Amino acid sequence: xxxxxxxxxxxxxxxxxxxxxxxxxxxxxxxxxxxxxxxxxxxxxxxxxxxxxxxxxxxxxxxxxxxxxxxxxxxxxxxxxxxxxxxxxxxxxxxxxxxxxxxx
Amino acid sequence: xxxxxxxxxxxxxxxxxxxxxxxxxxxxxxxxxxxxxxxxxxxxxxxxxxxxxxxxxxxxxxxxxxxxxxxxxxxxxxxxxxxxxxxxxxxxxxxxxxxxxxxxxxxxxxxxxxxxxxxxxxxxxxxxxxxxxxxxxxxxxxxxxxxxxxxxxxxxxxxxxxxxxxxxxxxxxxxxxxxxxxxxxxxxxxxxxxxxxxxxxxxxxxxxxxxxxxxxxxxxxxxxxxxxxxxxxxxxxxxxxxxxxxxxxxxxxxxxxxxxxxxxxxxxxxxxxxxxxxxxxxxxxxxxxxxxxxxxxxxxxxxxxxxxxxxxxxxxxxxxxxxxxxxxxxxxxxxxxxxxxxxxxxxxxxxxxxxxxxxxxxxxxxxxxxxxxxxxxxxxxxxxxx
Numbered sequence: 500x501x502x503x504x505x506x507x508x509x510x511x512x513x514x515x516x517x518x519x520x521x522x523x524x525x526x527x528x529x530x531x532x533x534x535x536x537x538x539x540x541x542x543x544x545x546x547x548x549x550x551x552x553x554x555x556x557x558x559x560x561x562x563x564x565x566x567x568x569x570x571x572x573x574x575x576x577x578x579x580x581x582x583x584x585x586x587x588x589x590x591x592x593x594x595x596x597x598x599x600x601x602x603x
Numbered sequence: 604x605x606x607x608x609x610x611x612x613x614x615x616x617x618x619x620x621x622x623x624x625x626x627x628x629x630x631x632x633x634x635x636x637x638x639x640x641x642x643x644x645x646x647x648x649x650x651x652x653x654x655x656x657x658x659x660x661x662x663x664x665x666x667x668x669x670x671x672x673x674x675x676x677x678x679x680x681x682x683x684x685x686x687x688x689x690x691x692x693x694x695x696x697x698x699x700x701x702x703x704x705x706x707x708x709x710x711x712x713x714x715x716x717x718x719x720x721x722x723x724x725x726x727x728x729x730x731x732x733x734x735x736x737x738x739x740x741x742x743x744x745x746x747x748x749x750x751x752x753x754x755x756x757x758x759x760x761x762x763x764x765x766x767x768x769x770x771x772x773x774x775x776x777x778x779x780x781x782x783x784x785x786x787x788x789x790x791x792x793x794x795x796x797x798x799x800x801x802x803x804x805x806x807x808x809x810x811x812x813x814x815x816x817x818x819x820x821x822x823x824x825x826x827x828x829x830x831x832x833x834x835x836x837x838x839x840x841x842x843x844x845x846x847x848x849x850x851x852x853x854x855x856x857x858x859x860x861x862x863x864x865x866x867x868x869x870x871x872x873x874x875x876x877x878x879x880x881x882x883x884x885x886x887x888x889x890x891x892x893x894x895x896x897x898x899x900x901x902x903x904x905x906x907x908x909x910x911x912x913x914x915x916x917x918x919x920x921x922x923x924x925x926x927x928x929x930x931x932x933x934x935x936x937x938x939x940x941x942x943x944x945x946x947x948x949x950x951x952x953x954x955x956x957x958x959x960x961x962x963x964x965x966x967x968x969x970x971x972x973x974x975x976x977x978x979x980x981x982x983x984x985x986x987x988x989x
Binding site: 502504506514515516543544545546547559561562564565567579580581584586587590591592593598600601 | 760763767792793797812820823839843844847851852943945
């Protein structure tokens with residue numbers, strides 16, 4: 500069985516520690532328990548897999564912090580990357596407004 | 604846990620015992636090299652700054668030179684000046700003297716040329732080495748141990764293994780009274796608000812956000828979006844999706860250890876625990892800033908194998924990439940590829956790294972030291988170069 504690492508208890512994604520192919524069973528340790536799920540797409544080493552369902556607009560959480568937002572509904576076992584995650588990060592001025600020109 | 608280090612007159616403790624030959628301007632680097640070659644046990648610290656700076660940079664270079672001289676790994680300092688540079692060499696002399704350590708100054712214009720300056724400087728340095736060589740390590744607490752953290756030549760394994768292990772080390776060290784300094788504002792970018800939450804003192808937290816803003820705006824002034832430059836095609840291919848994810852992976856080197864203060868480049872942060880310094884990611888300026896800040900060890904994570912160390916800081920390379928641990932073996936001190944293989948927990952690997960770091964503080968040589976892979980000394984300036 501292939502292994503993916505959950506870094507923080509709050510995370511909703513795991514990171515593949517080896518290349519995983521669509522349909523393969525994946526094992527992750529979560530809060531002391533073993534979580535076993537099926538990988539829905541090919542996920543290369545270092546890439547992320549959803550360990551729970553993540554609805555469009557919800558945050559992707561890794562290292563215990565939000566790293567971006569889901570651009571579509573993501574099922575448990577789905578590959579999570581730039582095709583379905585939006586980078587929300589903007590550099591903000593002292594009043595909390597994004598500096599202009601950061602749309603790309 | 605204790606370590607054995609060299610006690611200094613100002614109460615600090617060093618992990619190494621260097622007599623340094625330090626120029627106050629890059630114009631006299633050659634003089635420093637000649638003295639280093641003549642006198643065993645000395646270390647030249649050549650750099651390229653000291654003149655034709657705006658006042659803010661002159662101040663920053665002066666502060667950095669003084670604090671490098673005060674670094675606990677330094678037993679004695681011979682300063683070499685040219686005599687016309689913007690950095691006032693007598694000011695550096697007085698600054699280093701506050702530490703109570705042996706310090707002296709030779710100035711090429713006053714003595715009249717390189718050869719006589721080398722002659723005079725070498726005689727002074729020889730006496731300093733004689734004195735330093737008689738010093739003995741003494742047992743001391745971890746409250747005297749300050750280290751820096753950084754990642755370089757990172758890859759997918761860094762945020763998954765080595766950075767997590769260093770985070771564990773930081774937790775253990777600070778729980779035992781130790782101190783560490785983290786810089787790399789470029790890597791903090793995206794994770795600054797997560798770090799701000801770790802600051803009990805709001806002013807320091809806001810200053811970390813300011814460091815990131817300042818970096819972003821300096822990029823804009825040069826026509827560059829630093830956010831885009833930080834997130835490379837290689838990062839995306841490796842599995843990183845957003846800049847925040849990348850930053851959190853880099854910041855994992857400090858785990859969730861609370862942040863006590865934020866300081867400017869080359870300043871010495873006060874008190875134990877975790878501190879953030881306004882330092883770029885570029886290794887040469889980075890390690891010099893940490894050394895000026897009082898670090899006596901450096902913990903450097905790498906994925907592909909960054910070989911550089913620093914003249915003053917024993918630099919421990921920690922790598923989680925099993926392949927790199929074979930191909931770049933001569934450069935890697937601690938192999939944590941066990942985390943990717945899931946044969947060792949982060950907590951256990953953290954304990955292993957902790958023991959290794961104490962061994963290095965006690966005098967065990969790092970691979971960068973053994974290979975004389977000291978790295979280039981560079982002091983950060985903001986420019987413009989005049």
